[in-house]
Amino acid sequence: MTEQLATTTVAARPRATASPLGPVALTTLLFGAFLPMLSFFIINVALPAIGSDLRATSGELQLVVGSYGIANATLLVVGGRLGDGFGRKRLFLIGLTGFTVMSLICAIAPTIGVLLAARVVQGAAAAAMTPQVLASITSLLTGEHRARAMAMFGVAGGAAAALGQILGGILVEANVFGLGWRAVFLVNVPVGILAVAAAIRLLPETKADRANRVDLVGAALLALTLVLVLLPLTEGRPLGWPLWTWLCLAATIPSVAVLGLHQHRAEQSGQAPLIPPTVLRLRAMRIGLLLAVAFFTTFGGFMFVFALATQGEAHMSPLEGGLSLLPMAVGFLITSIYGPRLQQRYGAGLILRGWIIQAVGYAVLALVALTLWPDVNPWKLAVPMLIAGFGSGLVMVPLMGVVVSQVPPAQAGLGSGILLTSQQTCLALGAATVGTAYLALAGTSWGQGGALAAVALAITAVSLLMTPVTHQLRSRSSGVGG
Known part of the structure; x- marks a missing residue:
């Protein structure tokens, strides 16, 4: 996830003694790829039930999906660079814990507003977790072990995307304990708790030899640009396309220009742009x-x-x-x-x-x-x-x-x-x-x-x-x- 993947060290451990991840440790790490992707797709089949229960508009239902993705997208590279500097295991645990807690809050959300806020934080937590998966695989494994782990990373993402809505349909239809749609979020909680416990015990810590500064300005500009596109597109149709929706869409042009200029200047000055x-x-x-x-x-x-x-x-x-x-x-x-x-x-x-x-x-x-x-x-x-x-x-x-x-x-x-x-x-x-x-x-x-x-x-x-x-x-x- 970051340019430092090729030059990493295992904290408190000589490079020569680094050993491949065991099957349980690798499985635990791969949950960092599986759970965020599952959470994106499992929600789709539950949207009609969420709309009925929380009296959400079609635009708000689009935001249930979009707010998570935008928060995740704008912070993925930031999460990778934080892991380089502060330790990938540490960031993985922070992200996984936050993701689990936010899944619980989504499950008990009393209003659509609370659900949307929790989805934003959940997406940010996923962005802290996912980059550490690829970075850890690259720094800890070599040769055939690395190739197999990278293939399993692809399998985890593909399986989550494919099975998400099927699992969501089963959970909503089963209506276990009267939970209905809330079960699609609650299912993450026990898995997350077990994964946190396993990660604490089994995952070694790694850091980059040289970590770059985090481009927070670039991340903020990217987030602003995406919100300027996402918000009017989701809310414009049900509201009859009021003036503010067109102003937001028009504002994306200068926002993209400022983002591009900032990235160019950051790179020219020797910094690490987003x-x-x-x-x-x-x-x-x-x-x-x-x-x-x-x-x-x-x-x-x-x-x-x-x-x-x-x-x-x-x-x-x-x-x-x-x-x-x-x-x-x-x-x-x-x-x-x-x-x-x-x-x-x-x-x-x-x-x-x-x-x-x-x-x-x-x-x-x-x-x-x-x-x-x-x-x-x-x-x-x-x-x-x-x-x-x-x-x-x-x-x-x-x-x-x-x-x-x-x-x-x-x-x-x-x-x-x-x-x-x-x-x-x-x-x-x-x-x-x-x-x-x-x-x-x-x-x-x-x-x-x-x-x-x-x-x-x-x-x-x-x-x-x-x-x-x-x-x-x-x-x-x-x-x-x-």
């Missing part, structure tokens, strides 16, 4: 960022609207809505497990194949929505969801590894940090942008089925547009089969 312009000037990074923005914006938006559509006009229960995603989860899990092996063979060509398969899946889903809606169920949606899930996994799982492998080693840590930041940013903005478009169409003669089909066709178009872009990245891969 988003280094020199890394963004690398061709592979620019292509990778374009692919990441396209994928995570559409994927985050689709997950949000699919939950609303299946529990709306289709009259599915939360469990049925979650089970409709089971084929997609199967596709994700298959690619998460076999993705690293396929990546060695095909390189960026694997991503190219993924875009094409994903396009086919979403096109078939649009056809189903247009011809059968609202008479749909998990079985009728199974084929397009399986195809889309398999294609999405082929794009998501290898994306970071393929892009970072084409970046100079000295900048690989920064590159991965920027890609993870864009991932969280776009997942949140996807719920705002795609979600707003869907809600606007669903309120017209299109209905929810037509709106879902429009979203699916839009993702199909984006997927096809990304194939020539991916081919440019592919052509720069050396020794890759295609």
Whole structure:
């Protein structure tokens, strides 16, 4: 997550005696990747129940997703650099403890305002925790042990994204002890407590040889920019697009300009900016960022609207809505497990194949929505969801590894940090942008089925547009089969 990954030391322990993480310690560490991603996706299927119970508007429900993602995105690199300086185990424990406590507060939130505030802090806690996973793996493990752990990191993220809404549907439908939607947050608490106890006992402390100063000004400017986009997009439609929404959107232009100027000046003065312009000037990074923005914006938006559509006009229960995603989860899990092996063979060509398969899946889903809606169920949606899930996994799982492998080693840590930041940013903005478009169409003669089909066709178009872009990245891969 940071440029210092390649030069780390194990605190109070000579470099030569550093030993690989044991299975339990590595599993504990990987919860830092699994829980934050799970928390992002598990909430989608519970949104209708949250809206009914807390009397939340559609815009507020979008913020339940978006506020978490924005807080997480703006602080990911900051969390990585704090871990470099103060100790990665220490930051991991702080983040995991905060995440667990905020999960409990979300579970008992009496109002939508309390829930939104807790989601912001929960996202910030996740940003303190997640960067320490990659940094610790890189500093503690080498060779085959590191490669296996990095593959497991990808599996953890893919499994969380795929299984989140299924688990959410089961928990909401089961209504254990009358908890309803609150169980999707409460499930994190016992897991978090066990992980904290295991981390205290099993994880060694590591620090960077030289830690950079934290770019708090850059983080604040990035947060401001994202809020200026997110808030009007989520609240504008239900409020009738008042003047302040347009002023906020217009203000994003000078906000981006000030952020870019600050990053340039910080780098020129020898400081460590949040988003280094020199890394963004690398061709592979620019292509990778374009692919990441396209994928995570559409994927985050689709997950949000699919939950609303299946529990709306289709009259599915939360469990049925979650089970409709089971084929997609199967596709994700298959690619998460076999993705690293396929990546060695095909390189960026694997991503190219993924875009094409994903396009086919979403096109078939649009056809189903247009011809059968609202008479749909998990079985009728199974084929397009399986195809889309398999294609999405082929794009998501290898994306970071393929892009970072084409970046100079000295900048690989920064590159991965920027890609993870864009991932969280776009997942949140996807719920705002795609979600707003869907809600606007669903309120017209299109209905929810037509709106879902429009979203699916839009993702199909984006997927096809990304194939020539991916081919440019592919052509720069050396020794890759295609």
